[in-house]
Amino acid sequence: MGISVSRESLVSAVYDDLKGKGLVSPEDRDLCIQDINYHLDYLEEAIRNSSPELFEDYVLWADVLLRNLGLPEECLRGSLKSMEKVMLEVLDDETASLASSYISGSLRKLEMEHKPPSYMRDQPLRDLAEKYLELVLNTEAKKARDLIISSLKSGVNVEDIYLHVFEPVQHEIGRLWQTNQISVAHEHYATSVTQMIMSELYPYIYQASERKNLRLVAACVNNELHEIGIRMVSDFFEINGWDSVYLGASTPPEDFRKIVDELKPDLVAVSATMTFNVGHVRSLIKLLGELDDSPPVMVGGYPFNVDTELWRKVRADLHAASASSAVRVAEEFLKTE
CATH class of the missing domain: 3.40.50.280 (Cobalamin-binding domain)
Structure with missing residues (x-):
């Protein structure tokens, strides 16, 4: 974007607008500024790539995350409206109009249903995937590893383990974190267990x-x-x-x-x-x-x-x-x- 002011000044102006509307308190200042910077990062990249879809998708994701953290709906909407207001005031007309159109489009998307569905759907190896997910969430790495190895020995191929176990489980782990059902620590642990198990599968991969x-x-x-x-x-x-x-x-x-x-x-x-x-x-x-x-x-x-x-x-x-x-x-x- 053709921003004629520094990022710091822009973020500060957005924060001041939010504070003036009573949407943030002084003790939340650092977190609010962090969130504004995230919003701007995604907005800038979306505009740079002429892709409203990228920003709209981010906004829907952020809304689910923030609401599941217990924040009111107006938290994100207010931030976006303040961003739009400030940009219309401080950016050149062409850039401000473009940024405004991206933000307005994302606000309209927020009015639509956007609850993320579970990734553990009817699919091949669903029972195996659900058991694997249960084990990694319970921090039972050895049992999770044994489950995968025994499945391979029983005839399940590596590609199916990747496609129908690791892939949906990783997506589901991300959804559980987004909806505040597990912590970042759980997410990182689950990912590290899957990476560890993947490193043991190369004898099957090389012979394929x-x-x-x-x-x-x-x-x-x-x-x-x-x-x-x-x-x-x-x-x-x-x-x-x-x-x-x-x-x-x-x-x-x-x-x-x-x-x-x-x-x-x-x-x-x-x-x-x-x-x-x-x-x-x-x-x-x-x-x-x-x-x-x-x-x-x-x-x-x-x-x-x-x-x-x-x-x-x-x-x-x-x-x-x-x-x-x-x-x-x-x-x-x-x-x-």
Whole structure:
């Protein structure tokens, strides 16, 4: 956005407007300012990508989170209205009008039903997924691990464990945290248990398919810590005969560039879960494009599923909506090259 004032001044003006309306108290100042900054981070990234959907989705998510923390509905709505008011006062007309349209659109969305549904639905391996969720929530890591290993030994394949157990359980853990049913500590523990178990599954992964003489380099962009999704993508490629080089979370862009230049993969897979990291995806794609022999880049992660055209906006070569579709999308793309 073309902001003619500093972020600090803008946030301060929004806070003062909220205080003047009696919507915040002095003891809540730090938390309120933190929330205003979050709102602005998402708004700026949405506008930068010409994507009202990204901001609307964030606002609906934030509303569920804040209401389940016991805050009144007007908390978020008041903040958005104050942001809009201040921006119309201090930004240039074009930018203010654009920001106002994004905020107004999100306020309209808030009037619609947006209760997040459970991810534990009728699906293959539902009983297994529910038992696994119960165990990780009860901090029973060994039992959770034994449950997965015994399922594999009984004939369940790795891909189904990933798709129908780990993936819905991770989503459900996120929903339970969003709705204030579990703590951040529980969420982190559950994620660490799943990562630990995934690390034990490579004997099953490596034996799954004949090799294809194709190489993938996969990682999260810098500042992105949500890595299970891209790790699943990397493992799916390995299962399907690729040589997958998984770099992990928050990979520095220059280091990413160097290893891609060194390994010369057939494909790079990049993930961002948080909308405010989409800019890092765009920057990394530009950086990789400067290589003499730049590989195609596939992007994925939550924002790219919210706005299905976002991958084009960041100038990626292809997009996969899920780990299960990533290999097919990639191999179909490479056939046309």
